[in-house]
Amino acid sequence: MRCIRPINFPLYSLLLFAISCTDGNPLPTGKIDPEFTLYVDRFVQEAQLRNVTVDMGGFSITSKNDFIVDSGGRHCGETSGSLKGTAVTIVTNFDCWTNASEAAKEILIFHELGHALLKREHNSATFPNTNIYKSIMNYVTLSDLYTKYTPDKRKYYIDELFDKNTPAPDWVQERTNSKEILNDSLINISGWEFIKPGDTPSFLPTFPWARN
Numbered sequence: 001m002r003c004i005r006p007i008n009f010p011l012y013s014l015l016l017f018a019i020s021c022t023d024g025n026p027l028p029t030g031k032i033d034p035e036f037t038l039y040v041d042r043f044v045q046e047a048q049l050r051n052v053t054v055d056m057g058g059f060s061i062t063s064k065n066d067f068i069v070d071s072g073g074r075h076c077g078e079t080s081g082s083l084k085g086t087a088v089t090i091v092t093n094f095d096c097w098t099n100a101s102e103a104a105k106e107i108l109i110f111h112e113l114g115h116a117l118l119k120r121e122h123n124s125a126t127f128p129n130t131n132i133y134k135s136i137m138n139y140v141t142l143s144d145l146y147t148k149y150t151p152d153k154r155k156y157y158i159d160e161l162f163d164k165n166t167p168a169p170d171w172v173q174e175r176t177n178s179k180e181i182l183n184d185s186l187i188n189i190s191g192w193e194f195i196k197p198g199d200t201p202s203f204l205p206t207f208p209w210a211r212n
Protein backbone atom coordinates (compact mmCIF):
# COMPACT_ATOMS: atom_id res chain seq x y z
CA MET A 1 0.00 0.00 0.00
CA ARG A 2 1.17 3.47 -0.68
CA CYS A 3 -0.72 6.55 0.25
CA ILE A 4 0.21 10.08 -0.49
CA ARG A 5 -1.41 13.03 1.16
CA PRO A 6 -1.76 16.02 -1.09
CA ILE A 7 0.37 18.13 -1.91
CA ASN A 8 1.75 18.36 -5.36
CA PHE A 9 1.72 21.79 -6.91
CA PRO A 10 3.12 23.17 -10.13
CA LEU A 11 6.20 24.86 -8.87
CA TYR A 12 8.67 27.12 -10.49
CA SER A 13 10.99 26.39 -7.65
CA LEU A 14 10.63 22.70 -8.27
CA LEU A 15 9.56 21.62 -4.89
CA LEU A 16 7.43 18.78 -3.82
CA PHE A 17 5.97 17.97 -0.49
CA ALA A 18 4.27 14.67 -0.09
CA ILE A 19 3.58 12.90 3.14
CA SER A 20 3.45 9.30 2.18
CA CYS A 21 3.00 6.21 4.17
CA THR A 22 4.37 3.13 2.62
CA ASP A 23 5.07 -0.42 3.50
CA GLY A 24 6.37 -1.23 0.05
CA ASN A 25 9.62 0.71 -0.17
CA PRO A 26 10.90 1.51 3.28
CA LEU A 27 12.19 5.02 3.68
CA PRO A 28 15.79 5.51 4.73
CA THR A 29 16.12 6.42 8.37
CA GLY A 30 18.98 8.08 10.18
CA LYS A 31 20.99 8.70 7.01
CA ILE A 32 22.35 12.17 6.28
CA ASP A 33 24.34 12.57 3.08
CA PRO A 34 27.56 14.46 3.90
CA GLU A 35 26.89 17.22 1.36
CA PHE A 36 23.81 18.24 3.33
CA THR A 37 25.34 18.10 6.81
CA LEU A 38 26.28 21.79 6.75
CA TYR A 39 22.71 22.86 6.09
CA VAL A 40 21.12 20.42 8.53
CA ASP A 41 23.51 21.54 11.28
CA ARG A 42 22.75 25.16 10.44
CA PHE A 43 19.02 24.44 10.62
CA VAL A 44 19.43 22.91 14.08
CA GLN A 45 21.50 25.92 15.19
CA GLU A 46 18.84 28.31 13.94
CA ALA A 47 16.24 26.28 15.84
CA GLN A 48 18.30 26.46 19.04
CA LEU A 49 18.71 30.21 18.66
CA ARG A 50 14.93 30.43 18.72
CA ASN A 51 14.44 27.92 21.53
CA VAL A 52 12.83 25.41 19.18
CA THR A 53 13.55 21.76 19.84
CA VAL A 54 13.98 19.64 16.73
CA ASP A 55 13.42 15.91 16.92
CA MET A 56 15.91 14.29 14.55
CA GLY A 57 14.78 10.75 15.37
CA GLY A 58 14.24 8.74 12.21
CA PHE A 59 15.16 11.67 10.01
CA SER A 60 17.13 11.16 6.84
CA ILE A 61 18.20 13.34 3.95
CA THR A 62 19.60 11.79 0.82
CA SER A 63 20.18 12.81 -2.76
CA LYS A 64 19.17 11.72 -6.21
CA ASN A 65 20.32 13.03 -9.52
CA ASP A 66 17.17 13.09 -11.57
CA PHE A 67 14.27 15.44 -11.10
CA ILE A 68 11.37 14.19 -9.04
CA VAL A 69 8.58 14.19 -11.57
CA ASP A 70 4.88 14.04 -11.03
CA SER A 71 1.77 15.50 -12.58
CA GLY A 72 2.71 18.89 -11.14
CA GLY A 73 6.00 19.04 -12.95
CA ARG A 74 9.63 18.62 -12.01
CA HIS A 75 10.77 19.07 -8.45
CA CYS A 76 14.06 19.55 -6.62
CA GLY A 77 12.99 18.22 -3.27
CA GLU A 78 10.61 15.82 -1.63
CA THR A 79 9.66 15.04 1.92
CA SER A 80 8.07 11.74 2.78
CA GLY A 81 6.94 10.54 6.14
CA SER A 82 6.24 7.18 7.66
CA LEU A 83 5.72 5.82 11.13
CA LYS A 84 9.47 5.26 11.35
CA GLY A 85 10.53 8.78 10.48
CA THR A 86 10.77 11.43 7.83
CA ALA A 87 12.86 11.25 4.71
CA VAL A 88 13.94 14.20 2.60
CA THR A 89 15.22 13.71 -0.92
CA ILE A 90 17.17 16.50 -2.61
CA VAL A 91 17.87 16.49 -6.32
CA THR A 92 21.53 17.32 -6.88
CA ASN A 93 21.57 17.84 -10.61
CA PHE A 94 22.88 21.02 -12.26
CA ASP A 95 19.61 22.93 -12.14
CA CYS A 96 18.64 22.10 -8.58
CA TRP A 97 21.95 22.01 -6.77
CA THR A 98 25.25 22.23 -8.62
CA ASN A 99 24.47 25.60 -10.16
CA ALA A 100 22.59 26.96 -7.15
CA SER A 101 23.94 29.68 -4.87
CA GLU A 102 24.67 28.92 -1.25
CA ALA A 103 21.57 30.87 -0.27
CA ALA A 104 19.43 28.92 -2.74
CA LYS A 105 20.74 25.62 -1.39
CA GLU A 106 19.97 26.72 2.14
CA ILE A 107 16.47 27.82 1.16
CA LEU A 108 15.75 24.51 -0.58
CA ILE A 109 16.98 22.45 2.36
CA PHE A 110 15.27 24.66 4.95
CA HIS A 111 12.00 24.44 3.03
CA GLU A 112 12.12 20.66 3.05
CA LEU A 113 13.22 20.54 6.69
CA GLY A 114 10.28 22.80 7.44
CA HIS A 115 8.07 19.99 6.20
CA ALA A 116 10.11 17.17 7.71
CA LEU A 117 11.08 18.50 11.12
CA LEU A 118 8.64 21.33 11.81
CA LYS A 119 5.64 19.65 10.17
CA ARG A 120 4.84 22.80 8.28
CA GLU A 121 2.74 22.75 5.15
CA HIS A 122 2.85 25.14 2.25
CA ASN A 123 1.92 28.77 2.70
CA SER A 124 1.97 30.84 -0.44
CA ALA A 125 0.41 34.01 0.94
CA THR A 126 1.99 37.32 0.01
CA PHE A 127 2.26 40.56 1.92
CA PRO A 128 -0.46 43.12 1.14
CA ASN A 129 0.12 45.14 -2.01
CA THR A 130 3.22 43.17 -2.87
CA ASN A 131 4.21 40.01 -4.65
CA ILE A 132 6.58 39.16 -1.80
CA TYR A 133 5.92 35.78 -0.28
CA LYS A 134 5.44 35.61 3.45
CA SER A 135 7.10 32.29 3.95
CA ILE A 136 9.95 30.09 2.87
CA MET A 137 7.20 27.47 2.86
CA ASN A 138 5.58 28.94 -0.22
CA TYR A 139 5.24 26.56 -3.12
CA VAL A 140 5.64 29.05 -5.93
CA THR A 141 9.20 30.27 -5.83
CA LEU A 142 12.16 30.13 -3.52
CA SER A 143 14.70 31.60 -5.84
CA ASP A 144 14.48 35.25 -4.82
CA LEU A 145 13.55 35.15 -1.16
CA TYR A 146 16.98 36.21 0.03
CA THR A 147 20.63 36.19 -0.92
CA LYS A 148 23.88 36.57 0.95
CA TYR A 149 23.52 40.30 0.38
CA THR A 150 20.18 40.54 2.18
CA PRO A 151 20.77 39.26 5.72
CA ASP A 152 17.71 41.10 7.03
CA LYS A 153 15.48 39.18 4.64
CA ARG A 154 17.19 35.91 5.56
CA LYS A 155 16.56 36.58 9.24
CA TYR A 156 12.88 37.27 8.64
CA TYR A 157 12.31 34.13 6.57
CA ILE A 158 14.07 31.92 9.09
CA ASP A 159 12.20 33.57 11.97
CA GLU A 160 8.96 32.88 10.12
CA LEU A 161 10.01 29.31 9.38
CA PHE A 162 10.26 28.57 13.09
CA ASP A 163 7.37 30.82 14.10
CA LYS A 164 4.61 31.37 11.57
CA ASN A 165 3.28 34.27 13.68
CA THR A 166 6.38 36.34 13.04
CA PRO A 167 5.26 39.92 12.32
CA ALA A 168 5.72 41.38 8.86
CA PRO A 169 9.19 42.82 8.46
CA ASP A 170 9.88 46.49 8.09
CA TRP A 171 10.93 46.14 4.47
CA VAL A 172 7.42 45.28 3.34
CA GLN A 173 5.74 48.08 5.26
CA GLU A 174 4.33 51.00 3.34
CA ARG A 175 6.61 54.00 3.54
CA THR A 176 4.92 56.92 5.27
CA ASN A 177 7.87 59.06 6.28
CA SER A 178 8.82 60.30 2.85
CA LYS A 179 10.58 63.66 2.58
CA GLU A 180 10.71 65.74 -0.55
CA ILE A 181 14.25 66.70 -1.43
CA LEU A 182 13.61 68.00 -4.93
CA ASN A 183 10.48 68.75 -6.84
CA ASP A 184 11.67 68.56 -10.38
CA SER A 185 9.55 69.43 -13.37
CA LEU A 186 9.49 67.83 -16.73
CA ILE A 187 10.34 69.90 -19.76
CA ASN A 188 8.38 69.42 -22.91
CA ILE A 189 10.73 68.96 -25.81
CA SER A 190 9.38 68.70 -29.30
CA GLY A 191 12.49 67.14 -30.74
CA TRP A 192 16.09 66.16 -30.16
CA GLU A 193 18.85 68.72 -30.12
CA PHE A 194 22.53 67.99 -30.62
CA ILE A 195 24.71 69.89 -28.16
CA LYS A 196 28.47 70.27 -28.34
CA PRO A 197 30.57 70.93 -25.25
CA GLY A 198 30.35 74.65 -24.50
CA ASP A 199 26.92 75.09 -26.05
CA THR A 200 24.03 76.33 -23.93
CA PRO A 201 21.07 74.03 -24.41
CA SER A 202 18.16 76.09 -25.65
CA PHE A 203 15.68 74.05 -23.65
CA LEU A 204 17.44 74.53 -20.30
CA PRO A 205 17.36 78.28 -19.76
CA THR A 206 16.21 78.25 -16.17
CA PHE A 207 18.63 75.79 -14.61
CA PRO A 208 22.03 77.37 -14.11
CA TRP A 209 23.43 74.16 -12.66
CA ALA A 210 22.58 72.45 -15.92
CA ARG A 211 24.92 74.67 -17.93
CA ASN A 212 28.49 73.64 -18.46
Ligand SMILES: [Zn+2]
Pocket residue numbers: 015016017111112115122139
Ligand atom coordinates in the same frame (compact mmCIF):
# COMPACT_ATOMS: atom_id res chain seq x y z
ZN1 LIG B 1 7.25 22.06 -0.16
